[in-house]
Structures are given as C-alpha cells and as structure tokens.
Amino acid sequence: MYQAVRDAMSIALAKDDSAVVFGEDVAFGGVFRCTMFGRERVFNTPLTEQGIVGFGVGLALMGHTAIAEIQFADYIFPAFDQLVNEAAKIRYRSGGTYNVGGLTIRTPTMSVGHGGLYHSQSPEGFFMGASGLKVVIPRSPIQAKGLLLGSIRDPNPVIFMEPKILYRSAGLFAVEQVPVDDYELPLGQAEILVPGADLTLLTWGTPVYHSKVELIDLRSILPWDVETVAESVNRTGRLVIVHEAGMTAGVGAEISAEIQKRCFLKLNAPIKRVTGWE
Numbered sequence: 001m002y003q004a005v006r007d008a009m010s011i012a013l014a015k016d017d018s019a020v021v022f023g024e025d026v027a028f029g030g031v032f033r034c035t036m037f038g039r040e041r042v043f044n045t046p047l048t049e050q051g052i053v054g055f056g057v058g059l060a061l062m063g064h065t066a067i068a069e070i071q072f073a074d075y076i077f078p079a080f081d082q083l084v085n086e087a088a089k090i091r092y093r094s095g096g097t098y099n100v101g102g103l104t105i106r107t108p109t110m111s112v113g114h115g116g117l118y119h120s121q122s123p124e125g126f127f128m129g130a131s132g133l134k135v136v137i138p139r140s141p142i143q144a145k146g147l148l149l150g151s152i153r154d155p156n157p158v159i160f161m162e163p164k165i166l167y168r169s170a171g172l173f174a175v176e177q178v179p180v181d182d183y184e185l186p187l188g189q190a191e192i193l194v195p196g197a198d199l200t201l202l203t204w205g206t207p208v209y210h211s212k213v214e215l216i217d218l219r220s221i222l223p224w225d226v227e228t229v230a231e232s233v234n235r236t237g238r239l240v241i242v243h244e245a246g247m248t249a250g251v252g253a254e255i256s257a258e259i260q261k262r263c264f265l266k267l268n269a270p271i272k273r274v275t276g277w278e
Helices: 002-015 050-063 079-086 123-127 141-153 205-211 226-236 251-266
Strands: 018-022 041-046 065-069 103-109 134-136 158-163 191-194 198-201 214-217 221-222 239-246 272-278
Touching: 002 065, 002 141, 018 079, 041 226, 050 065, 050 079, 065 158, 079 103, 079 123, 103 141, 103 198, 123 158, 123 221, 134 141, 134 214, 141 158, 158 191, 191 226, 198 226, 205 239, 226 239, 226 251, 251 272
Parallel strands: 018 041, 018 065, 065 103, 103 158, 134 158, 198 214, 198 239, 239 272
Antiparallel strands: 134 221, 191 214
16 A cells, blocks of 8 residues: 555646655655655655644745645644644635635554554544544555545645554555556545445455445545445444544534434434544
8 A cells, every 4th residue: 555655646646746755754765665765756844733734824825736644644733723723724714815725634544453652642533623624544455545545636725644553564455457557536425345235334444355245445544435324224224333543522523413303214223433542
C-alpha cells in the first residue's frame, strides 16, 4: 500500500506544477518510505505539526496544491486548531470568496501491534464535528491510490488517514491490479464488499480484514455514505459497526444514531458497536 500512496503523489506532482509535498523527514522518504520519489517540490519541515498545517493552509490559500504529512496521526493534535478553526472554516468565513480546497493532510493511523500509547491511536472521530473537512481511510493499495488522488483533487481540505499496519501487509489483500496510470476514486461513497442477508457489518481501514457477512467499507468517514448503509440495514435488519478507536464518542456513535432513526422499523436487534478499548 505504501507504494500505491507514493505512486499517487508522484502522479499529482507530475500533473500539477503547483503541487508540493512537505512534512517531517519526507525528503528522506519518510518513516514509512511513502515519499521516495525525488526531492523536487518535496521538502522537510521543522518538527511542528501546527506549523506544517498552518503552512499548508497558507499555500492552499495562494492557489497551490499542498500535500502535507503528519508523521503519525497521534501527533495531529497540536495542529487541531489550524485544521478545525482555519482550514475547515475559511470558505464559510469568506462567503465563498476563497478556500483551502487544495490542502490534503496525510497521516499514518491505527495500531500496528507495537508502538504503545503515542503510535497506535485512531483519532478520526475527533474531526467528525468539523464541518468543512473531509476524512478518508483506505483499506488497500488500489483504494489508497484512487482515494488519495481523489482527496488531492477534491475542492475541500481532506485528512487522509493511512492504516500503518497495511503499508506492507501484502498477504492480507486479494490480488489487486493497481492502475499504473492516473486513477481516481470519489469521496463519500461506501462500498459493499461482501453482500449478505442477515447482518450489515460496517467498518473501515484495518478491521475490514477481520470482518465477515454483508461487509461495507465506509472509506470516507466525513462525509459518510448514509444512503448505502441505510439501504443495506433495511435489507438485513441488523447492524454491527467495527472500529479500532474507543467506543465513547467514536464514529460508530454518530452512525448508530442516524441509522437507528432511518431504519428503526426494519431493525431486528439493537445496533451493536465493536471497538477498541477505551
């Protein structure tokens, strides 16, 4: 998957002269070697997440395509103010006169089997209340390439969260022919991976590979594809939501509330959440 991420950025740089890639150690290839494609318009920044995102906001305001990397999602919180109070709101505060739609924030997320408290978090839920942002989590190489190019070209700022354990987990994936050429997937559309009749199981990222029955990969966390999920639950009568983040105020709570409202008369059992420990 790391090769697909790298390929997507290479295409973005080749086709867009205004595009730049920046972050901590990216000129050396980055911790996960996702940025090993030359140093032209690829440069290191100081160790300041707030500065990285603030710099990206400024670049995007000037019309550039800014592709920033936060080295681990666990360290995105110093940039929370820049993301939620600046990037998410600039189009609204200017009445549509200007925006930072050219800003994409890439960051490795979720657990990896080691790494402890500062390298294993799933912070996607913190951004669900930030209208103006989009949040995307790919499950595989072809999804990573298509969704990353879709994020870079989307007219809104996007946080693109890459499950780090999947970077080199080739054995998990079915055989995928990742397009060599430009390849883009739309944001905000879920995908039914395994059709079923008795239960809808909804997840994203790494847990896709631990789930069975009618399985939906949500792919975009914000906006999330409520129509696809509701249609599935109306057919199956049951919904289980799986995510690595903790249960309290997790993304599953928002989805559960909305599906309960839309599908109440078709539900055969309460919606269940299977999550990481608090």
